[in-house]
Amino acid sequence: MTILRAESLVNDGTALVIFGIAVQIATGHDGVGPGGIALDFLISYAGGIGVGLAAGWLSIRLRGVVRDTLLNNTVSLLTPFAAFLLAEEINASGVLAVVVAGLYISQAGSLLIAAQERIRVRAFWQLATFLLNGTLFVLVGLELRGAVNDLTSYPLRTAVVDALLVAAAVIGTRLVWLNTTPYLIRALDRRPQQRARRIGFRGRQPNAWAGFRGAVSLAAALAIPSGVPGRDLIIVVTFGVILVTLVVQGLTLPAVLRWARLPTDNSETEMAYAESRAVEAALQLLPGEAERLAVDPEITALVRSEVEERRTELTEAEPAPDGLNRREQYRALRLALISEKRRVVVHLRDERRIDDLVLRRFETVLDAEELRLGADTADAGE
Incomplete structure (x- = not known):
């Protein structure tokens, strides 16, 4: 899931940068050549990363100062919009700016944002993300009929055939890419840490089969200027690709996951390991902090007993007669x-x-x- 989410974020940002350059070429934008394309790509990518880092840094500092829950939620909500708009102002990629800002906050925010505010903001974003995703796919369905009715440059049968062909190309390209490039990387990178990250053919297939298309693809198609020939066909084909990937790949992904025989998730083991290390660190810190804060010895002993009880409970996990450890x-x-x-x-x-x-x-x-x-x-x- 981590790989799929990160890959989706970076892929969307990169694809939209290339898409913007392609639209410039299609509309006969002056000065578009190999050098201009390379410069546009550099500005879009580097500028988006720079703005995203700045927006993420500023957001964390503001949220570390603001203690009011509503204001903290407001800062969190405005951060992606601020990153996007600032990046667009300098002709950089707003999507990449939002992605980088989010990645920066997720990495640096744990020690700088208050726990209470983090819990409340996380709950807010879980609901907001669910509603936005649902709304986007409802809009996809609502727009489909209008797109079909507006198709005038080509017959509907041609659009359906083209959509199926493009969907096959999209799915096939991803399958080929994710089942060939790993072997190239293995040939070029022989480091031990690279070998440790290798997975087999079966393990790669869920990632290869999970290339769904959705709201980002539709937004890109609708953003094509009206003067571009075949715009109506592009929109209908995009709808077709979205439907094919969601229905065909979405419904068959569980079977692919079962066939892949992925290794058992070890998050529970990692959770226990992390808590054990944290408890040990707390016990080592306890005497010094108790002395610094001038805590009553009885209170210190009480806290120590609670922490040690948790350590014992973590380390002694052998099965009991009733099956519960x-x-x-x-x-x-x-x-x-x-x-x-x-x-x-x-x-x-x-x-x-x-x-x-x-x-x-x-x-x-x-x-x-x-x-x-x-x-x-x-x-x-x-």
Whole structure:
């Protein structure tokens, strides 16, 4: 998933840069030649990267200063628009600027953005992304009929045949590319770290088969100037390619994933490793910080016992007679207690012994604890 997401972001930005140059050539733009194309590509790419880094850096600094949740969400929302518009002002790639800004924030923001603000902003973007994606594909469907009705330069049958041919070319090119270039890289790069990243033929196929087309392709087609010959055909063909890739590749991707026999996801092991290292670092830091903050020895001992209890729970994960290891037992018991806490405070609210605002504040604490334990939706519902 990480590879597909990163590849999609960078591919879209690069493709739109090349697309913009192609439109200039198609519209007879003066001064377009090999040198001009190379210069335009350099400006678009380098300028987009530069603006993206600047926008990401400024966004993190502002969000580190702003403590109001609404203002923090506003800064987060305005960041991609600011990066895009600034890049377009210098004739650079706005899409690449947004991509780079997002990558910079994801890498540098963990230590500079407050935890509470990060949780709230992440929840906001999860909802916004879901709604935007849904809206974009609804618009694709709504625009299709109008595109077909506006097709005048070629018969509809020709457009359908062309769409199928272009879809086959798009899918086939990706399959060929991702199943040939790895062998070229292997021949040229013999470093041990490169060998460690190699995957077999089966493992490459989900990536090769996941080249869906969508809103970016449609936006590019609709951005073609009206004076370009065959614009109506290009739009209909683009719709056809989107439908073919989404329906054909989308419906068959689960079968490809099963056939690929991908290795077992080791994220849980990595999570346990990361938490173990973090706990060890906390225990090493504890004495010095307790002395610096002049903490009461009893409080220091209490904190140490809690952290050491967590370390023990992480390191002793052998299976128990009932099939649950110590980590799972710990998690199940804590979740049961959280559920009971939630039931009690809701009951207190219903009896008018506490205010709704108090309930909401306590719910926030319980939700954070539940998230730390890795509770899924089913656990939360229980």
